[in-house]
Amino acid sequence: MSGLPGPLLGVSTSSVAAVGLLLPGGQVLRAATAAPRAHTEELVPLIAEVLGQAGLGPGDLAGIGVGIGPAPYTGLRIGLVTARTMGFALGVPVWGVSDLDVLAADAVRRLGLVPGLVLGVAADAKRREVYWAAYRVDPAAVGGVARVAGPAVDTPAAAAAGLAAAGVATTVGGGAALYAEVLNPAADGPVAVDPVLVAELAWQTAQRGAPVAPEPIYLRRPDVAAPAPRKRATV
Numbered sequence: 001m002s003g004l005p006g007p008l009l010g011v012s013t014s015s016v017a018a019v020g021l022l023l024p025g026g027q028v029l030r031a032a033t034a035a036p037r038a039h040t041e042e043l044v045p046l047i048a049e050v051l052g053q054a055g056l057g058p059g060d061l062a063g064i065g066v067g068i069g070p071a072p073y074t075g076l077r078i079g080l081v082t083a084r085t086m087g088f089a090l091g092v093p094v095w096g097v098s099d100l101d102v103l104a105a106d107a108v109r110r111l112g113l114v115p116g117l118v119l120g121v122a123a124d125a126k127r128r129e130v131y132w133a134a135y136r137v138d139p140a141a142v143g144g145v146a147r148v149a150g151p152a153v154d155t156p157a158a159a160a161a162g163l164a165a166a167g168v169a170t171t172v173g174g175g176a177a178l179y180a181e182v183l184n185p186a187a188d189g190p191v192a193v194d195p196v197l198v199a200e201l202a203w204q205t206a207q208r209g210a211p212v213a214p215e216p217i218y219l220r221r222p223d224v225a226a227p228a229p230r231k232r233a234t235v
Contacts, residue, residue: 003207006062007054009047009086010199013079014071014099014123015174017043020195021050022203028196029053043082061092065202067193068096069217070131070151071123076216084214095202096212099123100151100173102197104135105143106190107172113137118148120168122175122183125153130175130183131219132159134166142204143197153219156182 010020018032029050033042051057066083069076087094100121107119117137122130133150149166152159156179163171163183172189205212 004062004203007056007060008063008065008199008203009050009061009083010065010195010197010202011043011047011079011083012067012099012102012193012195012198013043013075014067014069014193015075016192017046017075017079018193018195019043019046019050020197020199021054021056022196022199023054027054030194030196032192032195043078047082047086058086058090061086061090063092063199063203063206064094065199066094066096066214067099067102067195067198068212068215069099070125070153070219071099071217072126073216073218076218080214080216087214093206093211094214095206096214097198097202097205098133098151098212098217099193099198100131100133101135101143101145101147102193102201103173103190104133104145104147105201106194106197107186108137108144110188110190111170111172111186113170115139117169118167119145120163120166120171120176120183122156122159122163122171122173122179124175124178125219128155129153130156130159130173130179132163132175134163134168142208143201151217151219159183 135145170186176185
């Protein structure tokens with residue numbers, strides 16, 4: 001990919017831990033863990049793996065793109081903390097990008113969707129819910145898509161209604177595949193977030209003068225909360 005300032009690292013922990021490396025010559029490397037709850041143990045070794053395969057060290061990176069969700073609290077937090085810590089230590093920029101935006105852009109590339117078509121994206125949010133958003137295919141936008149609705153978190157049925165109201169013609173993403181009977185996923189559409197696209201779209205957005213801060217999109221409160229203070233005993 002032309003115009004890159006140097007190697008870019010992409011990190012996504014919205015589902016499994018996945019990392020990608022985008023090199024100025026267009027070469028890409030990817031690594032991911034199959035375990036959905038192994039972010040803490042696997043993320044840093046995965047980063048070392050892709051850098052090692054390219055014959056690079058952390059100091060060779062020119063920037064880091066990181067998925068900001070929406071996603072469950074724990075996994076997303078690990079990816080963001082790792083990316084921000086690396087950026088601070090290396091003195092390189094860290095840019096955020098919505099994981100749903102990445103899935104939408106990936107769908108446009110894979111499926112050859114025509115301009116003007118409205119695409120739905122749904123990711124598994126656990127608790128029998130999905131994160132969803134709708135996008136219009138727009139070649140002038142970053143990644144070829146412009147968000148027109150969402151992001152939101154809903155039951156699959158409520159998400160299907162929201163997507164239908166936005167005029168969605170087809171839906172992609174892990175949530176669409178999980179609730180296929182309601183969300184009618186596109187054949188051959190992306191299911192997982194591509195970490196190379198995380199790096200690419202985050203960098204492209206920053207190049208247009210609108211960098212996205214690496215701050216999380218949760219859409220709902222975490223499962224774990226601080227305990228309430230004890231009530232005082234009365235006598």
